[in-house]
Amino acid sequence: MKILVINAGSSSIKYQLIDMKTEKAIAKGLAERIGGDGSVLKQKTADDRAVTIEQPMPTHKEAMQFVLQALMDKENGVIKKVSDIAAVGHRMLHSAEDFHGSIMATAENIATCRKNSDLGPLHMPPMLDCLDSCREVMKDTPMTIVFDTTFHSTMEPVAYLYGVPYELYEKYKVRRYGFHGTSHKFVSEEAAKIVGGKSKIIVCHLGNGSSISAVKNGKCVDTSMGFTPLEGLMMGTRSGDIDPAAVDYIASKLNYTLPQMVQYLNKKSGMLGISGFSADCRDLTEAAEKGNERARLAIEMTAYRIKKYVGSYAAALGGVDLIAFTGGIGENSAIIRGLVMEGTEYMGVDFDFAKNKVRTPGVTELSKPGSRVKVYIIPTNEELSIARETAQLLKA
Numbered sequence: 001m002k003i004l005v006i007n008a009g010s011s012s013i014k015y016q017l018i019d020m021k022t023e024k025a026i027a028k029g030l031a032e033r034i035g036g037d038g039s040v041l042k043q044k045t046a047d048d049r050a051v052t053i054e055q056p057m058p059t060h061k062e063a064m065q066f067v068l069q070a071l072m073d074k075e076n077g078v079i080k081k082v083s084d085i086a087a088v089g090h091r092m093l094h095s096a097e098d099f100h101g102s103i104m105a106t107a108e109n110i111a112t113c114r115k116n117s118d119l120g121p122l123h124m125p126p127m128l129d130c131l132d133s134c135r136e137v138m139k140d141t142p143m144t145i146v147f148d149t150t151f152h153s154t155m156e157p158v159a160y161l162y163g164v165p166y167e168l169y170e171k172y173k174v175r176r177y178g179f180h181g182t183s184h185k186f187v188s189e190e191a192a193k194i195v196g197g198k199s200k201i202i203v204c205h206l207g208n209g210s211s212i213s214a215v216k217n218g219k220c221v222d223t224s225m226g227f228t229p230l231e232g233l234m235m236g237t238r239s240g241d242i243d244p245a246a247v248d249y250i251a252s253k254l255n256y257t258l259p260q261m262v263q264y265l266n267k268k269s270g271m272l273g274i275s276g277f278s279a280d281c282r283d284l285t286e287a288a289e290k291g292n293e294r295a296r297l298a299i300e301m302t303a304y305r306i307k308k309y310v311g312s313y314a315a316a317l318g319g320v321d322l323i324a325f326t327g328g329i330g331e332n333s334a335i336i337r338g339l340v341m342e343g344t345e346y347m348g349v350d351f352d353f354a355k356n357k358v359r360t361p362g363v364t365e366l367s368k369p370g371s372r373v374k375v376y377i378i379p380t381n382e383e384l385s386i387a388r389e390t391a392q393l394l395k396a
């Protein structure tokens with residue numbers, strides 16, 4: 001069975017065609033600059049054959065038609081006909097409180113998602129537009145919606161409510177939702193297999209956007225992102241946690257409106273804001289090694305926040321069996337992992353700092369044998385997570 005996974009942005013469609021027998025991607029592609037000049041689609045197959053299509057793509061509909069054209073390309077395609085695709089799984093940002101798991105993309109469910117668009121005004125409309133286009137272009141193919149939020153829907157009110165008047169939750173659904181759910185689900189499931197039996201897992205998903213989750217026996221009990229992805233860790237360009245009164249003060253000094261402040265905290269802050277030159281962990285690592293103090297500070301602040309969350313989630317879980325690092329930084333940055341794990345013996349971690357510096361591909365143990373708390377790199381695979389959810393829904 002082959003499942004097409006779609007991750008749509010406002011001007012792009014990222015996709016993978018996954019063979020569920022091997023759970024490997026047969027083809028990966030990206031259609032870019034949709035609705036602008038120079039639209040282009042580039043696809044690579046697992047055996048390294050390439051398809052490039054440079055054609056006008058005024059909307060997601062044309063782009064979807066080219067996705068199918070690339071997948072069915074006579075010379076370098078991977079399928080012969082559209083019906084070779086058993087189903088399409090669409091990534092969707094927000095479920096609000098309407099859904100607690102993945103769903104079939106029925107007209108009724110899509111209408112509910114549209115109603116919730118204001119919870120993700122930048123991401124939801126293009127994702128829904130792409131879903132509509134895809135349904136038009138692939139009329140006979142079953143489609144699913146897999147949310148970034150639903151893995152966290154098992155959180156209890158103590159974890160998901162803010163300390164603000166309760167009617168804000170009742171009237172406007174103001175609460176913490178959490179994001180990166182497909183990654184947290186995938187990685188915590190892999191971690192639970194390593195632990196075996198009952199498990200208390202902390203997943204550190206560290207990329208351009210970063211979040212941590214605490215997962216007990218497969219259920220998320222807390223996560224660091226909140227009403228939006230701005231809450232929690234310090235990230236590439238996001239501030240993470242900040243005193244709201246400081247936001248008011250900064251706005252008055254910079255003469256910014258509230259929406260401008262939110263943009264500022266999302267796009268100009270975090271590692272970029274502290275270093276003053278880059279949001280990219282690789283650039284900062286290189287600069288810090290050459291003696292750039294602000295780059296070093298950005299890295300240390302990032303790691304310090306992660307450490308604080310790990311400690312607080314160990315408290316929330318009442319102990320921890322395994323700490324997993326994933327995402328571009330989690331999988332590759334020995335410096336950040338090392339700083340986070342420094343001084344964690346108190347919680348039962350015996351971390352192998354030498355092994356941490358040697359990157360071996362795939363799932364890698366970084367704790368020493370006999371460490372009470374295990375530490376692993378577990379590479380994430382959000383597309384496979386979406387494909388698995390889709391396959392499961394088809395069976396149901």
Ligand code: ADP
Pocket residue numbers: 206207208209236279280281282283285327328329332333334
């Ligand atoms: P996204 O959240 O956009 O999916 P990724 O998970 O790809 O992001 O992570 C991107 C981050 O990973 C960047 O900050 C990048 O610098 C960092 N990264 C990737 N490779 C390395 C590496 N070898 N060393 C340190 N950081 C890395």
